[in-house]
Amino acid sequence: MEIKVTAFGIAKDILKGKTTVLKLDEGQTIADVRQALISNYPDFKKLTSLQFAVNADYVAEDHIVQSNDEVVLIPPVSGG
Numbered sequence: 001m002e003i004k005v006t007a008f009g010i011a012k013d014i015l016k017g018k019t020t021v022l023k024l025d026e027g028q029t030i031a032d033v034r035q036a037l038i039s040n041y042p043d044f045k046k047l048t049s050l051q052f053a054v055n056a057d058y059v060a061e062d063h064i065v066q067s068n069d070e071v072v073l074i075p076p077v078s079g080g
Contacts, residue, residue: 001026001067003033011050011073014043024065030054031061033071049076 003022007015022036030052037044044050051074052059058074065071 001065003065003068004070005033005037005073006070007073007075009075009077011044011047011075014041014047022071026067028065029061030059030063030065030071033065034061037073047075050074 001024003024005015005020005022007018007020012018022033022040024032024036033052034044034050052061052063053072053074054063054065054069056072
């Protein structure tokens, strides 16, 4: 299955663009999405507090993604 990944902030810089498509097996979770991102873009390993949203809702690592879901990467926010 394919899912669309949309990134913001430093996550967008790591992807070298705002969106990408990941191919995953059926029944994969957000934890699997994280591992796929780290495999394809090793700098994601540095973002330990990266949050995920699926179709506009924040989700936990055990959330199962579905074909054609949009997974949004929400990196840590710093202010000043």
